[in-house]
Amino acid sequence: MKTIIIECPEAPNMLIHNMEAAARDDGIEITIHPVLKEDLNSWCDKADVILLSPQERFEKHHIQETIRRSIPIQMIDMVDYGTMNGRAVLDKVKKILRL
Numbered sequence: 780m781k782t783i784i785i786e787c788p789e790a791p792n793m794l795i796h797n798m799e800a801a802a803r804d805d806g807i808e809i810t811i812h813p814v815l816k817e818d819l820n821s822w823c824d825k826a827d828v829i830l831l832s833p834q835e836r837f838e839k840h841h842i843q844e845t846i847r848r849s850i851p852i853q854m855i856d857m858v859d860y861g862t863m864n865g866r867a868v869l870d871k872v873k874k875i876l877r878l
Contacts, residue, residue, distance in 0.1 A: 781876060782812070783809055783811045783812070783826070784826040785813045785814070786819060786832065786835055787834070794860065794863045795811050797865025798811060798868055799811065809869075816835070827850070828852075828875055828876060829850055829851070829853070831855065832860060839852060853875055856868070
């Protein structure tokens with residue numbers, strides 16, 4: 780089971796649903812949690828990867844310094860986010876986690 784944290788509490792349910800559907804199609808067990816930036820530290824022990832919404836692109840460096848752990852942090856592509864392309868987002872997570 781892999782745990783994906785999306786730093787965006789208002790992450791679209793459709794994106795999460797599409798990522799979960801793509802994972803099921805690939806036979807991968809995942810759980811996805813949208814969280815506030817302020818709550819990232821409390822979720823870090825559970826996270827395999829942290830995804831940042833496109834709105835947070837200028838915060839990536841600050842978030843990396845704040846959590847101070849070796850958890851991969853990846854930006855969600857703006858087009859994938861806007862089109863709710865859960866397959867594309869999951870494929871990028873799979874590359875990061877080498878699944």
